[in-house]
Every structure is written in C-alpha cells, then in structure tokens.
Amino acid sequence: MTAPPLLRVRDLRVALPAGGDRTHAVDGIGFDLHAGEILCIVGESGSGKSLTASAIMGLLPRSVRVAGGTVELGGSDLLGLAEDEMRSRRGRLLGMIFQEPMTALNPLMRVGEQIDEVLAVHTDLPEAERRRRVVELMAQVNLPDPEQLRLAFPFRLSGGQRQRVMIAMALALGPSLLIADEPTTALDVTTQKQILALVKQIQSDRGMGVLFITHDFGVVAEIADRVAVMQHGRIVEIGPVEQVLNRPEHPYTRALIAAVPRLEPRPARPASGVPALVARALTKTYRTAGGLFVRRRVVEAVKSVDLEIRQGETLGVVGESGSGKSTLGRLLVRLLAADGGTVTFQGTDLLAAAPGRLRALRRDVQMVFQDPYASLNPRRRVGAIVADGLIAQGRPRAEALARARDLLALVGLDPAGVDRYPHEFSGGQRQRIGIARALAVEPKLLIADEPVSALDVSVQAQVLELLNDVRRRFDLAMLFITHDLRVAAQVADRIAVMRRGEIVETGPTAAIFRDPQHPYTRELLDAVPGRGWSAPT
Amino acid sequence: MAALAEFWRRYRRNKGAVVGLAVLCLILAVAAFGPLVYPDSPWDMAGAPFQPPFSAAHPLGTDTLGRDVATGIVHGARVSLLIGFVATLVAVGLGVVVGAVAGYFGGRIDDVAMRLTEFFQTIPSFVFAVVLVAIFTPGIGSIVTAIAVVSWPAVARLVRGEFLTLRTREFVQASVVLGRSARHIIFVEILPNAVSPIIVSGSLMVATAILVESSLSFLGLGDPNMMSWGYMIGASRSVVRLAWWCSFFPGLAILLTVLALNLVGEGLSDALNPRLSREGR
Numbered sequence: 001m002t003a004p005p006l007l008r009v010r011d012l013r014v015a016l017p018a019g020g021d022r023t024h025a026v027d028g029i030g031f032d033l034h035a036g037e038i039l040c041i042v043g044e045s046g047s048g049k050s051l052t053a054s055a056i057m058g059l060l061p062r063s064v065r066v067a068g069g070t071v072e073l074g075g076s077d078l079l080g081l082a083e084d085e086m087r088s089r090r091g092r093l094l095g096m097i098f099q100e101p102m103t104a105l106n107p108l109m110r111v112g113e114q115i116d117e118v119l120a121v122h123t124d125l126p127e128a129e130r131r132r133r134v135v136e137l138m139a140q141v142n143l144p145d146p147e148q149l150r151l152a153f154p155f156r157l158s159g160g161q162r163q164r165v166m167i168a169m170a171l172a173l174g175p176s177l178l179i180a181d182e183p184t185t186a187l188d189v190t191t192q193k194q195i196l197a198l199v200k201q202i203q204s205d206r207g208m209g210v211l212f213i214t215h216d217f218g219v220v221a222e223i224a225d226r227v228a229v230m231q232h233g234r235i236v237e238i239g240p241v242e243q244v245l246n247r248p249e250h251p252y253t254r255a256l257i258a259a260v261p262r263l264e265p266r267p268a269r270p271a272s273g274v275p276a277l278v279a280r281a282l283t284k285t286y287r288t289a290g291g292l293f294v295r296r297r298v299v300e301a302v303k304s305v306d307l308e309i310r311q312g313e314t315l316g317v318v319g320e321s322g323s324g325k326s327t328l329g330r331l332l333v334r335l336l337a338a339d340g341g342t343v344t345f346q347g348t349d350l351l352a353a354a355p356g357r358l359r360a361l362r363r364d365v366q367m368v369f370q371d372p373y374a375s376l377n378p379r380r381r382v383g384a385i386v387a388d389g390l391i392a393q394g395r396p397r398a399e400a401l402a403r404a405r406d407l408l409a410l411v412g413l414d415p416a417g418v419d420r421y422p423h424e425f426s427g428g429q430r431q432r433i434g435i436a437r438a439l440a441v442e443p444k445l446l447i448a449d450e451p452v453s454a455l456d457v458s459v460q461a462q463v464l465e466l467l468n469d470v471r472r473r474f475d476l477a478m479l480f481i482t483h484d485l486r487v488a489a490q491v492a493d494r495i496a497v498m499r500r501g502e503i504v505e506t507g508p509t510a511a512i513f514r515d516p517q518h519p520y521t522r523e524l525l526d527a528v529p530g531r532g533w534s535a536p537t
Numbered sequence: 538m539a540a541l542a543e544f545w546r547r548y549r550r551n552k553g554a555v556v557g558l559a560v561l562c563l564i565l566a567v568a569a570f571g572p573l574v575y576p577d578s579p580w581d582m583a584g585a586p587f588q589p590p591f592s593a594a595h596p597l598g599t600d601t602l603g604r605d606v607a608t609g610i611v612h613g614a615r616v617s618l619l620i621g622f623v624a625t626l627v628a629v630g631l632g633v634v635v636g637a638v639a640g641y642f643g644g645r646i647d648d649v650a651m652r653l654t655e656f657f658q659t660i661p662s663f664v665f666a667v668v669l670v671a672i673f674t675p676g677i678g679s680i681v682t683a684i685a686v687v688s689w690p691a692v693a694r695l696v697r698g699e700f701l702t703l704r705t706r707e708f709v710q711a712s713v714v715l716g717r718s719a720r721h722i723i724f725v726e727i728l729p730n731a732v733s734p735i736i737v738s739g740s741l742m743v744a745t746a747i748l749v750e751s752s753l754s755f756l757g758l759g760d761p762n763m764m765s766w767g768y769m770i771g772a773s774r775s776v777v778r779l780a781w782w783c784s785f786f787p788g789l790a791i792l793l794t795v796l797a798l799n800l801v802g803e804g805l806s807d808a809l810n811p812r813l814s815r816e817g818r
Contacts (some may be wrong), residue, residue: 360716366714392721
C-alpha cells in the first residue's frame with residue numbers, strides 16, 4: 001500500500017493516575033490504519049485496548065491523560081486540538097459506537113430525533129432534508145420500517161436494533177473512520193452475527209477505515225483484515241488476520257489463541273446411567289403486579305421443562321439471554337419458587353421438601369455463580385466463606401477452617417489465603433474460591449451458572465479445566481449453564497438448547513454439533529463467531 | 538489495622554470533617570471532665586442575678602435567678618450528648634431490625650412493616666414527640682423514648698432499601714444454597730455490607746436528637762432534675778434584651794455541637810463511600 005494511512009498512531013502513551021499498579025495504561029503503541037480496512041485490537045481486560053480507542057476520540061476519563069505520542073487522522077494531529085476543534089471533528093471525521101446499546105441512547109428521545117440531532121448540530125440542512133437523511137440512514141443499517149420506527153422511543157427497540165441506531169448515528173455525517181469499542185459484547189450471538197455483517201457491509205460500501213476493539217478471537221476471525229494484539233499497554237504482535245490467527249509468532253498471542261475453546265465437541269464419556277436429578281414439567285411464570293392503570297405483564301420464563309442429569313455427567317444448558325436458562329438453574333436449587341412440576345433428587349421431591357429436609361438436601365446440590373465479584377461477601381475472610389457450608393452443617397469451626405485450607409489447595413490456591421479478603425484476589429482466583437465453597441459440603445450435583453463468562457479467555461480455560469477435574473474426581477453430576485457454544489462443546493456430555501423458556505432440542509454434544517435437528521439450534525451454531533476458523537494446534 | 542489507616546486517610550481529606558471531629562472531641566471532654574471543674578449544682582444560686590459575662594467569678598454571667606451560666610452549659614453538655622447518643626442507639630437498633638426483616642423476607646411481612654413506618658412518618662415528628670413526652674410525664678427516660686420513636690422509621694426505610702438490593706447479590710444466594718439460617722444471612726452476610734449508610738445517617742441523627750431535646754426543654758418538657766441547654770434558653774427567653782448572655786451561650790453550644798456532628802457525618806460519608814465522594818469533587 002502506497003497511499004498515506006488514514007489513521008497514523010505513533011508512540012501513543014496514556015498515563016494512569018499515580019498510585020496504581022502501573023504508570024501507563026497504554027505504553028508507546030503505534031499502528032497505521034488505511035481506508036477500507038478493518039483493524040481489530042484484541043486483548044484481555046486491562047490491556048489498554050479501550051483506553052486506546054478513547055484516547056483517539058479524545059474521550060478519556062478525567063483521571064487519565066495522554067502522556068505523549070501522536071495521533072494523525074488524514075495527516076492532521078488530533079492530540080493537540082482544543083476541545084471545541086475536536087468536537088467538530090467527532091461525527092464528521094470519526095464516528096464511534098459503544099459497548100452498551102442500552103445506556104448509550106437517551107431514553108426520553110425518539111430514536112429518529114437522536115439521529116437527527118447529529119445532523120442538526122453539524123450541518124445546516126433544512127428540516128425536510130434531514131428527515132429524508134434519517135430515514136435513509138435507518139434503512140442503510142437495515143432497521144425495519146424506518147418511517148415508523150423513527151418515532152419510537154428506545155425502550156421499544158431490542159438490543160440489536162439499538163446498536164443499529166447507534167451505528168446510524170455514527171454514520172450520519174459520513175465519517176472516514178469508525179471506532180467500535182466492543183460493540184457486540186452485550187448482544188446475543190445471533191444478533192452479534194447480524195451486527196458484524198452490517199459493520200462489514202457498510203465499511204466496504206463506504207470504503208471507511210474501522211478500528212474494532214474486542215476481546216473475542218472468534219469476532220476477530222469473522223471481521224478483521226488486520227489484527228493488533230495488546231498486552232499490558234503494548235502491541236505485542238500486529239499483522240494480517242490470516243497470519244496472526246493461524247501462525248502467531250509472539251508467545252502471548254500463541255497462549256491466548258490456544259486458550260480459545262475449540263468448537264469441536266469433546267469425546268463422549270460413558271455415563272453410569274443412574275439419574276441423579278430428574279425434573280418434570282418444571283414451570284415458572286413471572287407476573288408483574290397489575291394496577292388500576294397498569295396492565296399485568298406475564299412472562300413465562302420456564303415452560304414445562306423436562307430434564308435428567310445422570311451421575312457423573314455434565315449437561316450443558318445453552319441459550320441466549322431471556323431464554324430462561326438461569327431461571328431454570330435457580331429453580332433446581334429452590335432459590336426461586338417454581339409454579340409447577342417436580343424435581344426428584346435422591347428419591348425426594350426437592351420442590352415439596354419441608355424446610356428441615358430441604359436444608360439437609362441443600363448440601364448435595366451446590367451452585368457456582370457467574371459474577372466472581374458479587375458472589376463472595378467482601379466483608380468476610382476467604383476461609384470463613386469457604387467453611388460456611390460446613391459450619392452450617394454443625395461441624396466445629398476449627399475443623400471447618402482446616403478443611404477450607406485443604407479445599408483452597410485443591411482448587412489451586414495458596415492455603416494461606418484463608419486469612420485474606422476477597423478483594424485481594426483476581427477474578428479467576430475468586431471463581432476458584434466460589435468453586436471451593438461449593439465443593440466444601442461434598443455435593444453430588446453442581447449447578448454452574450455461566451461460571452466463566454465474566455473471565456478473560458486464558459483464565460476461562462484454567463477454570464474450565466478445574467471444573468472438569470473436580471467433576472471427575474468427585475464423580476459429580478453437573479448442570480452447566482452457558483450462552484457460549486464453544487464453552488459448551490468443551491465441558492458438556494449432553495446439551496439442552498433453550499429458547500423462550502422451552503428446551504427445543506437435547507442430545508449428546510457430538511450429535512448436536514454434527515447434526516442439529518431444530519432450526520434454532522442450527523441458527524445458534526451458525527452464529528458462533530469465527531466458526532470457520534479453528535485454532536492451530 | 539491497614540483498613541483503619543486507609544479510612545483515616547480518606548476522612549482527613551475533608552477538612553471540615555476534621556474540624557468537626559476536633560470540636561466534637563472538645564465537647565465530649567467538657568461533658569466528661571467539666572463537672573470536675575464546676576462541681577457545684579447548676580441549679581444553685583452562685584451570685585447576684587443578671588451578672589454580665591467575662592468576669593472572673595462568672596465567665597459567662599448569671600441568669601435571672603443568679604445561676605452560673607458556665608456551670609449550666611457544662612452540666613447541660615452531659616444531658617444533651619447522653620440523650621442524643623442513647624436515643625439514636627435505640628432508634629438505630631429498632632430501625633435496623635424492622636428494616637432488615639422487612640427487606641429480607643419481603644412480601645406480607647414487608648407490607649406490614651412498611652405500613653407501620655408510614656403510620657409513624659405521617660405524624661409531624663416534633664408534635665408527636667411533644668405528645669409522647671406530655672403523656673409519659675417529662676423525664677430523661679420519656680424524652681429518649683419519644684425521640685427514638687419518632688426517628689426509627691427513617692432508619693428502617695434506609696436499611697430496608699439496602700437489604701432489598703443486597704438480598705439479590707450472589708453471595709447471599711450462595712449462603713441460602715449452603716443452607717444457612719435467615720438469622721445468619723441477615724446479621725453476618727448482609728448487615729456488615731449495609732453498615733456504612735447506617736453509620737452516616739446515625740451520626741446525623743444524633744444532631745437531630747440533640748435539637749429535639751433542646752426544643753422539648755425549651756417548651757418546658759425537659760427532665761425537671763437535669764439542667765439542659767434548651768431549658769436555659771427557654772428560662773431566659775423573656776429577658777433576651779436585658780441579659781442576652783443567658784440564652785446566647787447555651788444557643789452557641791447547641792449550634793457548635795450540631796454543626797460538629799453534621800461535619801463528622803459528612804466526613805464519614807465521604808470516607809465510607811469513596812466512589813461517590815470522588816465523583817462529586
């Protein structure tokens with residue numbers, strides 16, 4: 001390429017406030033982005049990828065600042081600009097889309113007005129002309145029936161539609177550079193697929209340059225022309241997508257790519273065949289209280305679900321948000337009261353068990369939660385947290401605490417950690433503590449609700465490994481709830497696909513992946529980002 | 538220990554709060570050791586009536602009956618602080634229990650508890666306190682009871698709100714799944730996480746309690762056996778133009794105490810919720 005690059009970043013450094021664990025969030029990075037090219041910046045949390053995007057846009061939080069370097073857009077430096085000069089370039093020359101489509105739109109303004117606002121501020125087009133442009137933009141991002149939808153408020157739109165509105169706003173003035181900061185992370189896979197296709201299509205139609213920030217190598221494989229891998233504020237590797245993904249050179253890139261769960265079902269294991277838990281016709285309906293002027297809303301979260309988990313087996317429950325998969329997990333441990341159905345566990349109906357019997361049964365069914373930050377009480381020491389279940393069973397405190405040390409060692413943590421507080425541990429370590437807490441009471445069934453979704457990919461691999469290991473060692477039955485088919489392929493023996501409260505398909509993992517029966521299952525499999533790419537071994 | 542040092546570092550950042558803390562310590566010292574310096578009963582005639590202040594014998598003057606104003610203020614500090622702290626403790630205790638039970642169990646129990654607090658909140662609190670003290674005959678016990686009765690609903694609502702959000706946290710659910718009792722979950726898992734807002738509102742409630750006590754004494758509803766700042770102002774209100782010092786110095790004492798408590802409350806709020814305060818400044 002001989003043409004001058006659209007965006008030219010040299011030695012960009014972003015300083016963090018004093019007292020942090022590092023001085024620079026972004027530490028001297030440089031790259032070029034040409035028109036008509038999609039550059040993905042990929043990295044784990046804390047790698048500085050989002051701050052890079054913010055620095056280019058001039059939207060850094062107040063406590064951090066650019067410490068040096070240059071950012072040139074079309075030959076002119078952006079970093080030296082005053083705020084009002086920068087403002088006039090935002091929108092006109094560079095557009096941005098954000099991660100959270102739910103909060104990026106003003107809930108009190110019609111979506112058409114919000115797109116129109118961009119045009120009204122930056123251009124002096126007459127109103128009728130602006131209106132025509134708004135409809136045209138909405139049509140371009142494939143929003144249905146733009147004439148009508150223009151007048152809708154954001155709450156009427158789905159997450160994917162809102163993200164389309166955001167993209168329409170970013171495109172309103174025809175910028176030459178689009179910066180997208182994790183624009184699909186908050187979306188379901190099927191929606192993500194559509195948005196990725198849309199970004200790609202618009203980019204090639206307009207010949208824009210796109211800087212795409214993501215943590216997901218699947219997304220990179222789907223959309224990127226070139227990739228930059230960031231670690232600790234530095235770019236460790238940059239190159240064409242084909243080369244970085246399939247022939248990574250830097251050890252860090254290699255480790256990251258090796259940690260991406262492969263989309264191949266793991267070999268099936270023979271199950272003992274003894275059912276550990278049987279649920280029949282399990283039903284949960286949420287009803288909002290109706291009032292004089294408010295209509296009652298009824299949501300059938302779980303509709304007459306039947307499932308069986310055999311001893312020693314992992315059942316993966318897969319579905320998109322709102323499919324009722326988390327509700328199902330909580331019904332099985334009676335964190336929520338079911339409206340109907342039975343859950344038979346060790347010959348007793350869990351749902352009908354009296355409080356005394358229930359407390360005895362509880363020890364056999366344990367749960368691992370999604371959010372490693374919310375699932376440990378910040379005010380209690382780790383030892384007390386892990387020993388909690390044993391103490392609840394009436395074991396002496398000293399014995400329970402001694403056992404807690406063993407358990408920490410079992411999940412791969414330093415036993416001395418019992419005297420520390422949760423905030424002294426990283427996300428992955430906290431998830432290990434959560435697993436130790438669940439294992440303390442020696443359960444027979446473990447319900448894991450998205451246990452790795454909040455973790456970085458390299459940590460994710462380790463936690464999955466640990467879960468596999470304890471399942472084997474304790475001959476646990478496990479219900480593994482996830483939205484990520486890659487993860488499900490790695491852990492589940494059988495898979496149940498949920499959609500709108502119902503299980504639409506269930507079967508051995510290999511069979512589901514090889515020959516999905518239900519159209520929805522096919523759609524889900526089809527939407528997995530980077531489906532065509534398989535990590536080199 | 539390190540946590541305490543960190544807390545103090547954040548508290549120190551609010552200069553007003555440090556001044557407030559110093560003033561509060563001074564007032565506490567006066568309440569504790571003052572009566573050793575002024576051992577005479579504040580009700581005794583110490584000299585001629587209407588002695589102006591800043592004399593050697595009576596640094597703050599004497600009142601209509603020749604009682605020493607300085608002695609009254611020193612002894613009144615004990616009464617004001619005692620009533621302020623005890624009434625707040627009772628109110629917070631009651632409010633925490635009602636709010637915790639309502640917020641944790643929800644449903645019918647929550648409905649009953651909240652209708653009850655609303656019942657108390659709809660009656661103007663000072664009028665309610667006056668009525669209660671009048672019914673139970675004025676005395677330190679009835680004053681503390683009256684102040685506690687009118688102030689617990691605010692605490693109950695605050696604690697209920699905290700419990701409603703904390704109850705849905707995953708660490709609480711984990712505890713339920715482990716088979717822990719409701720009592721353990723309320724007091725060991727949830728309450729320690731809700732303690733910051735309770736401390737902050739408690740420190741502000743002490744100030745309010747002192748004001749209510751002074752107002753009651755001003756109206757002649759104080760404990761007849763205990764000298765209090767409100768009583769001193771009330772007793773000399775008819776001679777304000779003749780002997781300003783009789784009501785000025787007790788009034789200044791009330792002002793300083795309440796101001797100090799408010800500053801300390803604000804400082805605690807900053808130190809306990811570092812994220813909220815940093816965004817504000």
